[in-house]
Amino acid sequence: MGSSGSHATVIPDGDSIRRETGFSQASLLRLYHRFRALDRNKKGYLSRMDLQQIGALAVNPLGDRIIDSFFPDGSQRVDFSGFVRVLAHFRPVDEEEAGIRDPKQPEPLNSRMNKLRFAFQLYDLDRDGKISRHEMLQVLRLMVGVQVTEEQLESIADRTVQEADEDGDGAVSFLEFTKSLEKMNIEQKMSIRILK
Amino acid sequence: MSMGFWPFDSFGSWMLLLLLVALACSKASSDLNKSTNSTTQHGPNAWFAAASSEPDERISVFELDYDYVQIPYEVTLWILLASLAKIGFHLYRRLPGLMPESCLLILVGALVGGIIFGTDHKSPPVMDSSIYFLYLLPPMVLESGYFMPTRPFFENMGSILWWAGPGALINAFGIGLSLYLICQIKAFGLSDVNLLHNLLFGSLISSVDPVAVLAVFEEARVNEQLYMMIFGETLLNDGISVVLYNILIAFTKMHKFEDIEPVDILAGCARFIVVGCGGVFFGIIFGFISAFITRFTQNISAIEPLIVFMFSYLSYLVAETLYLSGILAITACAVTMKKYVEENVSQTSYTTIKYFMKMLSSVSETLIFIFMGVSTIGKNHEWNWAFICFTLVFCQIWRAISVFALFYVSNKFRTFPFSIKDQCIIFYSGVRGAGSFSLAFLLPLSLFPRKKLFVTATLVVIYFTVFIQGITIGPLVRYLDVRKTNKKESINEELHTRLMDHLKAGIEDVCGQWSHYQVRDKFKKFDHRYLRKILIRTNVPKSSIVSLYKKLEMKQAIEMAETGILSSTAFSVPHQAQRIQGVKRLSPEDVESMRDILTHNMYQVRKRTLSYNKYNLKPQTSEKQAKEILIRRQNTLRESLRKGHSLPWGKPTGTKNIRYLSFPYSNQPLKARRDTRAAEFTDDDSCHPGFPPVTFSVQSRTRSLQERRQVQEAIPMKSFHRGREALNFDDQRTGQKEHGGRDKRGILKPKPLFHTVDEEYASGEQSEEEASAIGPRWTAEQKQKHSRDHHQSHSPLLQRKDF
Numbered sequence: 001m002g003s004s005g006s007h008a009t010v011i012p013d014g015d016s017i018r019r020e021t022g023f024s025q026a027s028l029l030r031l032y033h034r035f036r037a038l039d040r041n042k043k044g045y046l047s048r049m050d051l052q053q054i055g056a057l058a059v060n061p062l063g064d065r066i067i068d069s070f071f072p073d074g075s076q077r078v079d080f081s082g083f084v085r086v087l088a089h090f091r092p093v094d095e096e097e098a099g100i101r102d103p104k105q106p107e108p109l110n111s112r113m114n115k116l117r118f119a120f121q122l123y124d125l126d127r128d129g130k131i132s133r134h135e136m137l138q139v140l141r142l143m144v145g146v147q148v149t150e151e152q153l154e155s156i157a158d159r160t161v162q163e164a165d166e167d168g169d170g171a172v173s174f175l176e177f178t179k180s181l182e183k184m185n186i187e188q189k190m191s192i193r194i195l196k
Numbered sequence: 197m198s199m200g201f202w203p204f205d206s207f208g209s210w211m212l213l214l215l216l217v218a219l220a221c222s223k224a225s226s227d228l229n230k231s232t233n234s235t236t237q238h239g240p241n242a243w244f245a246a247a248s249s250e251p252d253e254r255i256s257v258f259e260l261d262y263d264y265v266q267i268p269y270e271v272t273l274w275i276l277l278a279s280l281a282k283i284g285f286h287l288y289r290r291l292p293g294l295m296p297e298s299c300l301l302i303l304v305g306a307l308v309g310g311i312i313f314g315t316d317h318k319s320p321p322v323m324d325s326s327i328y329f330l331y332l333l334p335p336m337v338l339e340s341g342y343f344m345p346t347r348p349f350f351e352n353m354g355s356i357l358w359w360a361g362p363g364a365l366i367n368a369f370g371i372g373l374s375l376y377l378i379c380q381i382k383a384f385g386l387s388d389v390n391l392l393h394n395l396l397f398g399s400l401i402s403s404v405d406p407v408a409v410l411a412v413f414e415e416a417r418v419n420e421q422l423y424m425m426i427f428g429e430t431l432l433n434d435g436i437s438v439v440l441y442n443i444l445i446a447f448t449k450m451h452k453f454e455d456i457e458p459v460d461i462l463a464g465c466a467r468f469i470v471v472g473c474g475g476v477f478f479g480i481i482f483g484f485i486s487a488f489i490t491r492f493t494q495n496i497s498a499i500e501p502l503i504v505f506m507f508s509y510l511s512y513l514v515a516e517t518l519y520l521s522g523i524l525a526i527t528a529c530a531v532t533m534k535k536y537v538e539e540n541v542s543q544t545s546y547t548t549i550k551y552f553m554k555m556l557s558s559v560s561e562t563l564i565f566i567f568m569g570v571s572t573i574g575k576n577h578e579w580n581w582a583f584i585c586f587t588l589v590f591c592q593i594w595r596a597i598s599v600f601a602l603f604y605v606s607n608k609f610r611t612f613p614f615s616i617k618d619q620c621i622i623f624y625s626g627v628r629g630a631g632s633f634s635l636a637f638l639l640p641l642s643l644f645p646r647k648k649l650f651v652t653a654t655l656v657v658i659y660f661t662v663f664i665q666g667i668t669i670g671p672l673v674r675y676l677d678v679r680k681t682n683k684k685e686s687i688n689e690e691l692h693t694r695l696m697d698h699l700k701a702g703i704e705d706v707c708g709q710w711s712h713y714q715v716r717d718k719f720k721k722f723d724h725r726y727l728r729k730i731l732i733r734t735n736v737p738k739s740s741i742v743s744l745y746k747k748l749e750m751k752q753a754i755e756m757a758e759t760g761i762l763s764s765t766a767f768s769v770p771h772q773a774q775r776i777q778g779v780k781r782l783s784p785e786d787v788e789s790m791r792d793i794l795t796h797n798m799y800q801v802r803k804r805t806l807s808y809n810k811y812n813l814k815p816q817t818s819e820k821q822a823k824e825i826l827i828r829r830q831n832t833l834r835e836s837l838r839k840g841h842s843l844p845w846g847k848p849t850g851t852k853n854i855r856y857l858s859f860p861y862s863n864q865p866l867k868a869r870r871d872t873r874a875a876e877f878t879d880d881d882s883c884h885p886g887f888p889p890v891t892f893s894v895q896s897r898t899r900s901l902q903e904r905r906q907v908q909e910a911i912p913m914k915s916f917h918r919g920r921e922a923l924n925f926d927d928q929r930t931g932q933k934e935h936g937g938r939d940k941r942g943i944l945k946p947k948p949l950f951h952t953v954d955e956e957y958a959s960g961e962q963s964e965e966e967a968s969a970i971g972p973r974w975t976a977e978q979k980q981k982h983s984r985d986h987h988q989s990h991s992p993l994l995q996r997k998d999f
Contacts, residue, residue: 056701163686
């Protein structure tokens with residue numbers, strides 16, 4: 001990849017980003033190139049439109065929500081560090097890293113909890129920390145084909161919430177969410193190999 | 197599930213019956229035509245005899261001349277039989293996932309062989325050397341070259357070449373040498389098989405056809421690199437084996453073994469390289485020529501498939517004339533030509549090319565397999581336990597050696613090394629196919645007195661690998677894939693798993709494709725600056741999203757509106773009050789049915805690799821799904837605009853914020869237009885931070901207009917904040933800024949209606965009235981001020997439909 005030594009200076013705040021996200025220098029560089037490639041007008045940040053121009057996202061049922069997850073708190077622009085921070089959730093979990101982690105440090109972004117938290121926020125649009133039945137229904141509607149009737153969807157949503165809901169408040173909190181997925185290999189499901 | 201078998205049985209049995217009757221007739225009539233005056237009575241054929249008992253005196257009312265049509269008739273029957281078997285095969289839905297389709301073809305071949313042997317019929321001489329190399333082989337190779345996904349191929353080209361080239365050589369020489377050592381052992385009675393023969397046998401037996409098993413583990417979602425390795429190996433393997441085969445045959449013809457000197461061996465190696473590279477070179481040249489020619493064919497699009505096929509075939513023939521590798525030539529031609537031809541030809545030509553290619557290659561392969569079946573059940577066998585068993589053993593051993601050794605080395609240079617799991621899959625997918633049989637069958641008997649032995653051994657290896665390895669590779673892959681063993685997932689898990697898969701696919705798309713940047717960027721720049729200008733008609737985007745959108749816009753929108761689906765998926769949230777959730781006790785059957793509904797109806801995750809099926813062009817369920825998703829988003833967008841809905845998080849939108857700009861049809865150069873659009877975006881961005889504009893614009897290939905005019909209409913539409921449900925596609929074809937890792941994008945047009953009418957309903961399916969009726973409905977929904985202008989400006993378009 002050429003001389004990578006001088007590139008650290010090209011990426012703004014490269015070192016702090018690297019520490020926070022745990023990406024290797026090479027990966028960070030690639031992500032930076034990708035960021036620049038997406039940022040068509042060289043604004044220095046990405047807007048929603050830039051992300052919407054990734055055609056493949058348009059045919060992803062969750063495309064809009066995925067784009068929204070890059071813009072937390074209603075902001076309209078995401079700079080490189082925000083971009084990388086989101087992608088850091090999908091870094092494969094390094095087994096040794098997990099073992100020698102200093103418990104006082106904040107969890108790395110690609111820990112199981114943080115991955116789950118990221119997935120959770122795709123459901124929980126109003127950020128109240130709970131997936132209501134209504135939100136579950138919305139997600140179902142996005143993900144299911146048109147052959148399924150509204151009543152079927154509603155009953156599925158009911159059932160989904162009912163299965164996970166333990167304290168009976170009619171919504172799935174984050175803890176209940178993690179509990180329902182405890183058997184699943186989240187580390188593998190939500191890791192992208194190339195983001196080493 | 198038993199229902200599926202039943203039609204298959206009936207098909208099979210009907211076909212058997214038909215075939216038996218046909219063969220009985222043929223046998224009868226061949227006897228008949230030999231004897232002029234005989235009145236032989238063959239049961240049901242008595243009346244034939246009666247009719248032609250006096251051939252020279254009367255005009256017979258009814259005659260039968262089977263010899264005249266024998267060859268094409270039987271060939272057609274064989275192909276039909278194979279097709280019927282395939283229909284039956286696919287009727288039973290689980291079967292294609294259990295065994296590769298080549299199993300089926302082999303069985304059909306064996307069946308036909310059995311029938312022919314049983315009726316003592318002389319099978320038509322379909323397979324001899326020239327027919328195979330001139331007619332049967334090129335379509336198969338062309339098809340595998342054409343359907344190869346180019347981007348992953350070039351990204352992994354180093355590994356693929358390293359694996360295919362030395363891999364084939366190691367296999368060939370390894371097997372040959374070890375078999376030679378076995379032959380030296382006097383006890384086996386094989387001492388007359390000398391080294392050259394063994395090497396030749398090694399080269400032909402090492403020709404693998406792993407693509408045949410790809411369909412079996414398609415669902416396991418093998419990663420892209422593995423897929424490419426297998427695919428690439430198939431592609432190059434045939435070429436390399438045939439080159440080696442020819443060189444070794446030349447050696448055999450040349451001297452006796454003892455006379456071969458090191459000079460000859462060096463010459464052989466040099467010839468190998470020359471033949472290989474020369475073939476590729478010619479292929480690339482022909483690829484460029486044909487791409488160039490398709491640039492001019494828009495007025496006579498019916499000959500486009502012809503050009504594609506003829507040039508590919510020509511590249512093969514020219515290479516063969518010069519004793520270069522025709523296979524590599526045709527492969528290189530297909531790979532080079534594909535990218536440019538796809539953009540130049542019309543949609544229907546493109547589809548025709550794809551289907552015709554599949555058809556030709558499947559005919560070739562069917563014929564070869566049937567011939568294999570005929571050979572199997574015959575008297576031309578020589579069985580030698582030692583040779584055959586050791587062949588099997590050595591095939592596996594040497595494949596394992598080559599896989600693990602070569603990948604060990606290449607892993608050191610790869611960014612993403614292949615795991616042991618991947619290597620095991622590659623090792624196990626070494627299934628032999630039609631190629632090795634053909635090469636064995638075509639060995640000249642004069643040079644190879646033990647030819648029958650070779651043929652038998654090849655057959656055994658093929659049967660073994662196809663059936664045993666082919667059937668067990670599916671479970672093996674699934675086992676290695678470390679799938680969840682617990683099949684019964686709760687609804688929660690299913691839903692969340694699927695969500696995460698979609699999420700992961702989406703983030704992968706955001707990350708884009710990473711690869712060797714510099715080389716690829718350089719090539720892309722070169723491609724853009726020079727190649728595309730010369731070879732491509734006009735800069736017309738042809739990504740699948742464009743063709744998708746074209747199709748969906750008109751037809752599907754009508755259908756969906758008619759069936760009321762639109763309203764049901766509409767954005768009906770504000771109308772629903774929050775239901776008080778009652779805790780319902782659901783029976784297990786209900787839960788089961790819910791889970792089933794969920795599993796079958798959830799959208800599939802977009803596959804990043806093009807799934808390749810050697811025997812079938814599946815109608816791309818992902819395309820239908822993508823259409824559906826796009827329509828729904830479009831509709832929710834439209835609905836929200838129309839109703840001025842408040843969004844769930846409570847911010848109002850105003851329909852009065854919709855602003856439309858339309859550019860008249862113009863020939864503005866792409867660059868200027870893009871710059872203005874870019875400027876417009878930045879302006880909008882700065883003044884209305886909450887309302888990023890949405891652009892629908894498309895360039896469509898408007899053949900009904902004057903040729904080569906770029907028609908573009910941009911209708912930027914203000915959408916509501918947060919870009920919810922905004923569709924935004926932009927043309928990426930800038931000469932200056934080309935970024936690696938960007939997918940080709942299409943430009944969408946809100947009014948492709950008229951153009952789609954032109955292109956798709958040219959046959960007159962859709963009446964113009966309907967089309968224009970849709971027009972105003974669309975425009976009315978958008979509440980455009982310029983609606984009438986658009987409508988009027990489009991109607992001249994509509995009237996100028998001249999096909």
